Each structure stands twice: as C-alpha cells, then as structure tokens.
Amino acid sequence: MTRKYGSVVIATVIISWPLAALANNLTTTVTNNFGTPGGLVDMPTAEMAPEGQLSTTVAHYDGTTKTTLSFQVTDRLSTSFRYSAIKGLIPEPGRPPFSTFYDRSFDLSFRILDETQYRPAVAIGLQDFIGTGLFGGEYIVATKSIGNKLRVTGGVGWGRLGSEGSFGKTGSRPTGLLGEGGIPTYDRWFRGDVAAFAGASYAVTDRLNFKVEYSSDAYDREVLDGIINHKTPWNFGVDYKISQSARLSAYSLYGDEVGVNLTFAINARKPAVNGGVETAPLPVAVRAPGDHNDLGWTQDNIRQSNVRTAVADGLKTEGMALHAIELDSRSARVMVRNSRFDMRPQAIGRTARVLSRTLPASVETFTITQVVQGIPTSSVTLRRSDLERLENAPASEMLQAVTFSDALALRQPDVLQPDAYPRFGWSIGPFLRFSVFDPDNPVRANGGIQFRGDYRIGTGWVASGSVSVKLFGDLDKVSLPGASGLPRVRSNVALYSQTDDPTIDYLTVAKYSRPAQNLYSRVTVGYLEKMYAGASAEVLWKPVDSRLAFGGEVNYVQPRDFDQLFGTRTRQTSGGTVPEFNGHLSAYYDFGFGFHGQLDAGRYLAGDWGATIALDREFANGWRVGAYATKTDVSSATFGEGSFDKGIRISIPLSWGTGQPTQRRSNTVIRSLSRDGGARLDVNGRLYETIRNTHEPETAKTWGKFWR
Structure with a gap:
C-alpha cells in the first residue's frame, strides 16, 4: 500500500x-x-x-x-x-x-x-x-x-x-x-x-x-x-x-x-498559594438590642474625636488610610485610601468591619468612598444591619445588599484628615528591560536598580519620579534598522541604553480631577518617559456601573537627550522631524466572560494615523493575557520587519504568587523590535486603568473577597 x-x-x-x-x-x-x-x-x-x-x-x-x-x-x-x-x-x-x-x-x-x-x-x-x-x-x-x-x-x-x-x-x-x-x-x-x-x-x-x-x-x-x-x-x-x-x-x-x-x-486560574496568607480580619461587631437608640455621642465632641481616631487606627492596622470622615446620628461617610488590596472588595469589606467595631451603635448606614490619585471614584453604601446579618452568608448575598454610586452623586466629607496631604512614598528594587527578535541576537536585556518616589502635594496633585542605574546588559547593541522614511521615534532605542550613569526614567507633576459625574481628567507635565518630555492631557467618561468607557488624549512631546537627564534634543532625526502633537480617541468595553477590549484611534509619535485594537483574557485573580495590533497609514515595506506593530502582553499580580495582598504587578510585553510606525507615548497614570478596578463591573467579579 x-x-x-x-x-x-x-x-x-x-x-x-x-x-x-x-x-x-x-x-x-x-x-x-x-x-x-x-x-x-x-x-x-x-x-x-x-x-x-x-x-x-x-x-x-x-x-x-x-x-x-x-x-x-x-x-x-x-x-x-x-x-x-x-x-x-x-x-x-x-x-x-x-x-x-x-x-x-x-x-x-x-x-x-x-x-x-x-x-x-x-x-x-x-x-x-x-x-x-x-x-x-x-x-x-x-x-x-x-x-x-x-x-x-x-x-x-x-x-x-x-x-x-x-x-x-x-x-x-x-x-x-x-x-x-x-x-x-x-x-x-x-x-x-x-x-x-x-x-x-x-x-x-x-x-x-x-x-x-x-x-x-x-x-x-x-x-x-x-x-x-x-x-x-x-x-x-x-x-x-x-x-x-x-x-x-x-x-x-x-x-x-x-x-x-x-x-x-x-x-492563570489557579493561585500559587491557595486561600491567601494574609492576616484574617476581625469579625463584625454585632450591636446589642436597643443600642442603636443611644444618641448621646452626638453631643460629645471628645467622644466624636475618639471615634475618628479609632477608625483611622483600625484602617491603618489593615494597611489602609482614612482620608476623610463625616458622621451624623444615623450614617457615616468615609473616604479611604487603599494601597494594599488589589482585590477592591477586600478593601471595602475590611473597611466595613472596622466601622462596625468603631462607630457608635446608632450609625446604621455606611458609605465607603475609594480615593485614587487623590480623587474620589466610586462609593459603596450598605446597611450595618445587613453586615451583621450576612457575615456568615455567601458574599453574593452581600453584593445584592449594597449600592454602587458615583462619588460625586453623594455628599462627601468636607474636612480631610490632617495626614491626607502632603505625603511622600518611595520604593527601591531591581529592574529588567527586554528587547527581543534582534536579528543579531534574539534576546537582549538591561538590568539594574530602580528608585521610585511620589509626593502627594494636595487633592489630585501628584509629583512622581524614577531613577535607574544600569548594572549589566546589552540593549545598547540592538541593531538600528535602515532608513524607512519615518522619523526615528523608537528605533534608536540603543542610543538610550548606552550610558551606565544614573538616568531619569520619568519626572512629572500630574493633576487628577473630577469635572463632573462620570467624568475624570488628567494633566501631566515633565519628563514623561525615557525618550520624551512634554505634556499630556486626558479626559475619560466612565459611569460607575457601566462596562463601556470613552476617552481622549492629546500630547505635546519633545525628544529627550540620550543620557536621559534634564536636556532635550532637536526634533530632527535621520528619518525626518518628530511631530509636536499626537493623541488618540479611545473606547473600552468589558465583554463579560473574562474578555476585555480596547480600541485607540488617532495620531502616533511618528505622525502616522491609524488605530490599535487590543483584546485581553482576564481572570478574577487579576491575571491578564492578551494581544494587540496597530495598523497605520505606514505601508508594510516602510514599517520594516514584522509589517506592522503587534504584540502579546501578560500582566501578573504579585499577590498571585505570594498569597499576600498587594497592588504591584509584573507586566511583560512581547513585541517585535522597536519600530517607528504605530509607536505611542508611554505616559504613566492613564485614567482608565487608574479608576477601573474601583467601579462596579470590575468589583463584582471579585466580590467573593469581601469577607476575606
């Protein structure tokens, strides 16, 4: 045969x-x-x-x-x-x-x-x-x-x-x-x-x-x-x-x-550490019958001050901070800064437990507002009696008992805590930057030490910066592609990797605001990223209960010196002149079933016009694996190897591997060599990812953490 x-x-x-x-x-x-x-x-x-x-x-x-x-x-x-x-x-x-x-x-x-x-x-x-x-x-x-x-x-x-x-x-x-x-x-x-x-x-x-x-x-x-x-x-x-x-x-x-x-x-669906290893929260304090009629505390200023102190101390024990609080006989409105819990329901649940143990018994309604980058995002309102009644019930029953609102739709405390501003935070740790698919060497990398700091000046005002010191690597040997007719907005990456001296990754001042309900804004000025200085302005429409969001961003940029210190250089490159302005209109949508999409259309760094489409598979534990593709009016021949920009991105929450709650993530993008077509500014703190996790659709996905 x-x-x-x-x-x-x-x-x-x-x-x-x-x-x-x-x-x-x-x-x-x-x-x-x-x-x-x-x-x-x-x-x-x-x-x-x-x-x-x-x-x-x-x-x-x-x-x-x-x-x-x-x-x-x-x-x-x-x-x-x-x-x-x-x-x-x-x-x-x-x-x-x-x-x-x-x-x-x-x-x-x-x-x-x-x-x-x-x-x-x-x-x-x-x-x-x-x-x-x-x-x-x-x-x-x-x-x-x-x-x-x-x-x-x-x-x-x-x-x-x-x-x-x-x-x-x-x-x-x-x-x-x-x-x-x-x-x-x-x-x-x-x-x-x-x-x-x-x-x-x-x-x-x-x-x-x-x-x-x-x-x-x-x-x-x-x-x-x-x-x-x-x-x-x-x-x-x-x-x-x-x-x-x-x-x-x-x-x-x-x-x-x-x-x-x-x-x-x-x-990605299975945690490396089952159940988490964080300290268990204290139980809900159940009021005795008749205690809710005790209103004597409302006339006692010392007692009210002690309550505020107790709430602040309780939140501090949980790794959070009280931003502001306002009390009356039957309700409490608290604004909370959560820098610990990546699963936002866990922050809401622990805040509610603290309030049940520290507020006078007459207070029945809790409104918990999350503050991100100095601005209020969403508010969750719940009844204390529901908290007491449902502590041992499935978390889904508690989800049905709470109400999500835009923070601007509710009255928020007017007086902030004394330690709300100014505040300074910092971190230091290793960094590793990759370049893959160089024809002369498939994988190149730089590694070293990075210092980051931020200074919270006032409501919505954030000064931040990062300094890196390269200890090893060969990114300075990445091949420079031939002339393409486009200004070299990204392809000269090797020139930004030559120095072994300390470099400024970014140094910016940003202002975050809430112009109206469902609206968010950001303006950032300074050294925006390692290759560009300038200014970036953004506005986002995102209702707290919606899976759909729209945004717009415009950027003014000036190329930075290759030593990445305080100087800038001319816009003229061997491939042409870097345009002053670029920007995009964006649409975001949560399709459900773990899929999230994003569409960006506008002008890119090299002056080319086009769009980027991205689709991510997201899991309740915070894992995200996705892909993106960008196509602009740059032809495949002009773009060079790969024909158009595309890549795979993987985002892993560090809490997945350690079992300890943290908002830190490991983000990896696998893409072709840095090319000039379809290149976008890499500015920190874009609004959608900043506020998305505090809104109802995203919070509901991980509501099972409310009682953790």
Missing part, C-alpha cells in the same frame, strides 16, 4: 470508528514539537490544555530550535506564538544559506465539537497564519479517547500538513516566504494539496506517555535545502511528567533525527 493511500485509510478508520468510550473533556498538559497542546509528536490533535494554562515549550533537534508560548484562552480556543531558529536555510536559489534564520509564527486552534460516548472531539486550526509562512498549514482533526489511557487521532491538513502523501487538492496555494512576515496568510488558508495524518498516545502511568504518528508534513523546504533527510513519515515519542509544571519529551523524527522538548506550564 502506498503512503498516499495508507494515510487516507488510517485517518478514515480512526475518525469513523464508532469507539464506545466514556466521554471526557480531552484536556492535556502535553505539548507537541510545535509547542501546541496535544499528545503527538509533530501533528495536531483535538486536545486542549486546561483553560487558563500558559505554557512555554523549547523544542530542539539538529539545527532547529523552536520556542513557543501557548495560552488556552477558553476551554475551546488555544493560541500560540512561536520563535524558531533554523540553521542552513537558503533564502532563495543561488544565495548562500542563512547562518541562522529566525522566524516568528502564530497558531490558532478551535475545538468545534466536544467528545461524546461515540463521537470524537473535532478541532480546526491554523498554523503559522501570521508570519512568513515557513510553517504554514491548516487542519481539521478528530481525537477520541478509548478508556482512560488511549487516545487516537486522525485528520487532514493543507500547506505543510498536506505535503506528505497528498490525496487531493483544493485550489492553488502560493509557496514562497512572505518577505518581512507579520501579515495574515489568508490567501493560503485551506488551499493546495490535502493529505491525511493520524496518531495515537498511550498513558502507561500518570507520568509516562508514549506516542506514535503518521505525519503529513514532508519537510519539503528543509529537505530541499539539505537541512534534514526525510526517510519515513512515521514519528515516535515518549513524554515524562517531571512535576505539575514541567514535562520532558523525547522523539524520533522522519527516521533520521532525534529531538527533545521541555515544557513549563502554569495556570
């Missing part, structure tokens, strides 16, 4: 065989040679990783290394970003081979059918659908479990996955590499030769797994360039689970190569 018809028979039998077995969700923590979820060697399966899993796989065989970041966005949707290094690839006939060819690619897999007792799970996928097309391929695949140990897979593929033993064709398919890459290869999807693939995996133990596959990838390009010797379409592998977060695999490829891959995985 020929390879061509043998593959068809194998795939057909596996897909159509009525295998009676208990259905499961076909999740796996195994990744294949391409770093995507699946229990085979090269071929895809209909298996998915557990929802929220973020994995990094490094796979290597002779001359080729693939590093893949995969994220299970939902239980059905998996995405992957891959960075490959291939030695000896020939760019085109007659030219010498690359010493090492670096390639970026994106994958997408969606499970359209779940497994049932008799039906396999079915998934459809795109491999390298945004990139040069080197690994480009599409597939439809089915996977069925037989018992608890055996899983069988069969499917059909196009592109690379249709190059071995093809049995048909669906139109013509371009075969060349796509220049700078970064453009969706939609003109190739599900076109060209079609071939079948199949495979099986068997779990010997809960740690050890064997796999075999019939591959439909003939490795045509690598064979043509003499990189590999493809002897057989059969691949074999073994996988071993080192720990819950690490797996090691070894495999043989096409009868000629032996390779290994190592996978590290964490799950």
Whole structure:
C-alpha cells in the first residue's frame, strides 16, 4: 500500500470508528514539537490544555530550535506564538544559506465539537497564519479517547500538513516566504494539496506517555535545502511528567533525527498559594438590642474625636488610610485610601468591619468612598444591619445588599484628615528591560536598580519620579534598522541604553480631577518617559456601573537627550522631524466572560494615523493575557520587519504568587523590535486603568473577597 493511500485509510478508520468510550473533556498538559497542546509528536490533535494554562515549550533537534508560548484562552480556543531558529536555510536559489534564520509564527486552534460516548472531539486550526509562512498549514482533526489511557487521532491538513502523501487538492496555494512576515496568510488558508495524518498516545502511568504518528508534513523546504533527510513519515515519542509544571519529551523524527522538548506550564486560574496568607480580619461587631437608640455621642465632641481616631487606627492596622470622615446620628461617610488590596472588595469589606467595631451603635448606614490619585471614584453604601446579618452568608448575598454610586452623586466629607496631604512614598528594587527578535541576537536585556518616589502635594496633585542605574546588559547593541522614511521615534532605542550613569526614567507633576459625574481628567507635565518630555492631557467618561468607557488624549512631546537627564534634543532625526502633537480617541468595553477590549484611534509619535485594537483574557485573580495590533497609514515595506506593530502582553499580580495582598504587578510585553510606525507615548497614570478596578463591573467579579 502506498503512503498516499495508507494515510487516507488510517485517518478514515480512526475518525469513523464508532469507539464506545466514556466521554471526557480531552484536556492535556502535553505539548507537541510545535509547542501546541496535544499528545503527538509533530501533528495536531483535538486536545486542549486546561483553560487558563500558559505554557512555554523549547523544542530542539539538529539545527532547529523552536520556542513557543501557548495560552488556552477558553476551554475551546488555544493560541500560540512561536520563535524558531533554523540553521542552513537558503533564502532563495543561488544565495548562500542563512547562518541562522529566525522566524516568528502564530497558531490558532478551535475545538468545534466536544467528545461524546461515540463521537470524537473535532478541532480546526491554523498554523503559522501570521508570519512568513515557513510553517504554514491548516487542519481539521478528530481525537477520541478509548478508556482512560488511549487516545487516537486522525485528520487532514493543507500547506505543510498536506505535503506528505497528498490525496487531493483544493485550489492553488502560493509557496514562497512572505518577505518581512507579520501579515495574515489568508490567501493560503485551506488551499493546495490535502493529505491525511493520524496518531495515537498511550498513558502507561500518570507520568509516562508514549506516542506514535503518521505525519503529513514532508519537510519539503528543509529537505530541499539539505537541512534534514526525510526517510519515513512515521514519528515516535515518549513524554515524562517531571512535576505539575514541567514535562520532558523525547522523539524520533522522519527516521533520521532525534529531538527533545521541555515544557513549563502554569495556570492563570489557579493561585500559587491557595486561600491567601494574609492576616484574617476581625469579625463584625454585632450591636446589642436597643443600642442603636443611644444618641448621646452626638453631643460629645471628645467622644466624636475618639471615634475618628479609632477608625483611622483600625484602617491603618489593615494597611489602609482614612482620608476623610463625616458622621451624623444615623450614617457615616468615609473616604479611604487603599494601597494594599488589589482585590477592591477586600478593601471595602475590611473597611466595613472596622466601622462596625468603631462607630457608635446608632450609625446604621455606611458609605465607603475609594480615593485614587487623590480623587474620589466610586462609593459603596450598605446597611450595618445587613453586615451583621450576612457575615456568615455567601458574599453574593452581600453584593445584592449594597449600592454602587458615583462619588460625586453623594455628599462627601468636607474636612480631610490632617495626614491626607502632603505625603511622600518611595520604593527601591531591581529592574529588567527586554528587547527581543534582534536579528543579531534574539534576546537582549538591561538590568539594574530602580528608585521610585511620589509626593502627594494636595487633592489630585501628584509629583512622581524614577531613577535607574544600569548594572549589566546589552540593549545598547540592538541593531538600528535602515532608513524607512519615518522619523526615528523608537528605533534608536540603543542610543538610550548606552550610558551606565544614573538616568531619569520619568519626572512629572500630574493633576487628577473630577469635572463632573462620570467624568475624570488628567494633566501631566515633565519628563514623561525615557525618550520624551512634554505634556499630556486626558479626559475619560466612565459611569460607575457601566462596562463601556470613552476617552481622549492629546500630547505635546519633545525628544529627550540620550543620557536621559534634564536636556532635550532637536526634533530632527535621520528619518525626518518628530511631530509636536499626537493623541488618540479611545473606547473600552468589558465583554463579560473574562474578555476585555480596547480600541485607540488617532495620531502616533511618528505622525502616522491609524488605530490599535487590543483584546485581553482576564481572570478574577487579576491575571491578564492578551494581544494587540496597530495598523497605520505606514505601508508594510516602510514599517520594516514584522509589517506592522503587534504584540502579546501578560500582566501578573504579585499577590498571585505570594498569597499576600498587594497592588504591584509584573507586566511583560512581547513585541517585535522597536519600530517607528504605530509607536505611542508611554505616559504613566492613564485614567482608565487608574479608576477601573474601583467601579462596579470590575468589583463584582471579585466580590467573593469581601469577607476575606
């Protein structure tokens, strides 16, 4: 039987065989040679990783290394970003081979059918659908479990996955590499030769797994360039689970190569420390019957002063601060500064407990207003009797009993606490800055020590700054791209990384205000970021109960000197003149189900006009994993490598890893080399992220922390 018809028979039998077995969700923590979820060697399966899993796989065989970041966005949707290094690839006939060819690619897999007792799970996928097309391929695949140990897979593929033993064709398919890459290869999807693939995996133990596959990838390009010797379409592998977060695999490829891959995985939905390790709050103080009629304290100034002191001390014990308080016989209005709890319901709940233990018994209504950057954002009003009644009930019942309001819709205390202003805060710690995908060195970085400080001058007034000292690194060796016709607004990043002397990252004065209900504003002046000084003004419309927000920002900028001290330089660069003004109109929307979108449209630093779209998958514990893409009126050729600006961003709350509440986060953006097209000013304290977590839609997501 020929390879061509043998593959068809194998795939057909596996897909159509009525295998009676208990259905499961076909999740796996195994990744294949391409770093995507699946229990085979090269071929895809209909298996998915557990929802929220973020994995990094490094796979290597002779001359080729693939590093893949995969994220299970939902239980059905998996995405992957891959960075490959291939030695000896020939760019085109007659030219010498690359010493090492670096390639970026994106994958997408969606499970359209779940497994049932008799039906396999079915998934459809795109491999390298945004990139040069080197690994480009599409597939439809089915996977069925037989018992608890055996899983069988069969499917059909196009592109690379249709190059071995093809049995048909669906139109013509371009075969060349796509220049700078970064453009969706939609003109190739599900076109060209079609071939079948199949495979099986068997779990010997809960740690050890064997796999075999019939591959439909003939490795045509690598064979043509003499990189590999493809002897057989059969691949074999073994996988071993080192720990819950690490797996090691070894495999043989096409009868000629032996390779290994190592996978590290964490799950954004699962905390590193279960339950948290912060000190438990004090219980709610329940009033005795009849105490609420005691109004004598209202005529006793000393007693009122003692109450204010007790509230301030109680909040201080919880790591928060009393900003202002106003009392009357039946109600209390408090303004609170929370610099500790990243889960805002936890701050509200602990404030309510403090009030129950310190306020006179006659006070029935609590209004708790959160103050951020010196301005009131949202207010939560609750009844003390509900707090007493529901302390041991589910937090959802307490959520139904509270009311969210715009802070300006309610009367707030007029007199601030004596320590409200001025205030000084500071921190010191290490920093690490990355640059990836430099053709001469895929990863470069600088590291050192960073000092940050802020001075709260008065209501809404914040002076802040940061100074860094580089201790090591090679960002000063990042390649300078060729002339593009655009002013060099970002591509001269190496020139900003040359000095080993202390540098000013930013030094600004900002004014935050509340012009009216649902409106917020910010004006920032000074050294806005490491490359630009100037002024930035912003306004935001965001109702406290709305998932939708709109904003606008305008910036006046002046390029800073490369030593990043107090000087500025001319706007003239080798690529043109840096425009004075840039800015954007923005829309933000919480789609629900953990998805959040943002659209920014306007003028970028280089004077180009366009838009940025971003989508993030967000989890209740604070994890965020997302992607963005920017397209402007700059052509792909002018932009350079990557064709347009895009990237992956990961934001991890430090509380997730330590179990201790903190508002500090680790933010990572994986993008192509710094280019000039689609570049945006990096100013601190933009309004939406500043106030968003205090509003009802976001607070409701983590309301389970109210009683913690």
